[in-house]
Amino acid sequence: MDNTQAIIHVRVDExxxxxxxxxxxxxxxxxxxxxIDKITVIYISCTPKAYTVTFNMNGxxxxxxxxxxxxxxxxxxxxxxxxxxKGEYISGWYKDAELTAT
Numbered sequence: 001m002d003n004t005q006a007i008i009h010v011r012v013d014e015x016x017x018x019x020x021x022x023x024x025x026x027x028x029x030x031x032x033x034x035x036i037d038k039i040t041v042i043y044i045s046c047t048p049k050a051y052t053v054t055f056n057m058n059g060x061x062x063x064x065x066x067x068x069x070x071x072x073x074x075x076x077x078x079x080x081x082x083x084x085x086k087g088e089y090i091s092g093w094y095k096d097a098e099l100t101a102t
Contacts, residue, residue, distance in 0.1 A: 006036045015073040016046040048073035055080055055093060 009031050012019050021028050022043040028034060051073065055066035066080040082091045095101040 004036050005033055007031060007033045008042065010044055012046050015049055017049050019046045020044070053077050
């Protein structure tokens with residue numbers, strides 16, 4: 001088999017970062033042309049991004065504000081415990097600022 005030139009192109013969605021491509025123990029950039037033969041080994045890796053999730057208590061009970069959570073993509077948020085705020089029982093969280101999506 002003759003050597004063949006190929007362009008390595010890896011598409012990674014917006015939830016991942018730190019794309020690394022290694023061909024025959026050499027780091028290469030995405031969209032790079034390399035020579036490939038029958039023993040070319042290509043490794044591709046990337047890491048999921050972390051996102052910060054905050055809990056807005058609409059200005060109530062700021063002393064006991066839930067701390068923000070850093071969540072790696074595809075992991076689950078840990079829902080805070082229910083609260084009593086000045087005699088009101090808070091038993092859940094909305095997903096939007098308009099307080100419509102639970």
